[in-house]
Amino acid sequence: MIDLIASSIVIRSVVLFGLFAAIAFISFVGLNVTIRRRDERRALERLVVNRTDEGKTASLRTFGNESAWARIAQRLEEAGLSLADSKDDRLSAKLKEAGFNSPSAPRIFTLIRLALVFALPAAALTFLFLAGKRPEIFTIYLVGSALGIFGLFLPNLVVSAKADRRKQAIINGFPDCLDLMLVCIEAGLGIEAAMDRVGREVVDAHPQVSELLSAAGLQLRAGASRDEAFRALADTAGVEEIRSFTTLLIQSDKLGTSVGSTLRVYAEEMRERRRMRAEEKAHRLPVLISIPLVVFMLPVMIGVLMLPAAIRIVRDVAPLLAGG
Structure with a gap:
């Protein structure tokens, strides 16, 4: 055997x-x-x-x-x-x-x-x-070990990438949803009805935010307190902007201040943050563009500028140095 x-x-x-x-x-x-x-x-x-x-x-x-x-x-x-x-x-x-x-x-x-x-x-x-x-035994062992380790960490990479894309989509779409929520509240709706209405309106444009608002509205309808529903909304989103937003709503509800004014101020602040993020990305473009310029275009420019001088050195100076 x-x-x-x-x-x-x-x-x-x-x-x-x-x-x-x-x-x-x-x-x-x-x-x-x-x-x-x-x-x-x-x-x-x-x-x-x-x-x-x-x-x-x-x-x-x-x-x-x-x-x-x-x-x-x-x-x-x-x-x-x-x-x-x-x-x-x-x-x-x-x-x-x-x-x-x-x-x-x-x-x-x-x-x-x-x-x-x-x-x-x-x-x-x-x-x-x-x-x-x-393949040889060592090759089989090496390939099997490498692919086994890769399969062990691949789901973590996929989940992390999906979480980052979801957070970015929530951050980009939440200011628009705040504007719609502000319009609903100023029209006379409560915070629960406004969340439900906005969640149904933005289901195609911003599905991630729609899911969060709809879940919070369902928790409020089921009898959960506003503190529990808003904190669950912040924990599910995992975004710092929404966590700050829910904290403002909880404080506004406890202190008895106007929810409409709170939403107006925070919506303006989130739009300002989104504008600042766009400006930051725009300011990063020259630095990012300089990398391919240096790597690809600078050698070509140096070659174009130095090639005539190199040809003349080979034709005129090299024979003189050789005694010709």
Whole structure:
């Protein structure tokens, strides 16, 4: 058996990849068992709440809306493989900033990372063998390790990029929504009705802001206090401008000042900030343009200016130096 494995590079590669997968799987299972025991000792109440949520208390709104990834993650956890992260609260906040508000988003994120760790090396090795190449053992190990590490960090990069784009879209669209909200409040609507109206009006122009305002309006309709709804709005957005805006609304509500004047002042301030950001980007353009100018155009200009002198030196000075 050993001679057969040693004689064929394909069988040897399959055996080594199987050993790598088995060791990685055993390590992952052992780490998850340790994390599960620690979480059970430290967060028993949260597990009880999760079991209650997984029972028959699901609402009609969420019934049947679980994705295939969520069902796969739930079946893996029922089989004994914990997909809980050691920093679950921080991961949930990061996913909410990227727009993933589902309760099963952290488990799906961990499942995707685990799948990519094995899928990317397997796909690369399959492509190499189908292409007719027979890589060495060290090459297989190096490629598998590099792609496994890349698959481990790729979801983090995607979530961070999506969170940055979402924050930028919220920052760019929020001043327009504030102007519409100010018009609604001056027309006689309350803050709850104004949020709901503006959320429905800007659903096509600024969908991220529309989602935030609609969620805050639904929380207010459901009976939550204004402090809770506004703080939840700021936490979900993860943007400093909206956090300051909600703080102003909370203070205005507690002190009894006019909400319309508060919105007018803050809308003007946000428009000024947006204008300053645009000017900052405009002032950065000369510096950014100078880089391709120096890299591409300066050598060409130097060559054009120096080429006639170089030709004359070669024709006239070089023969004199050579004694001609």
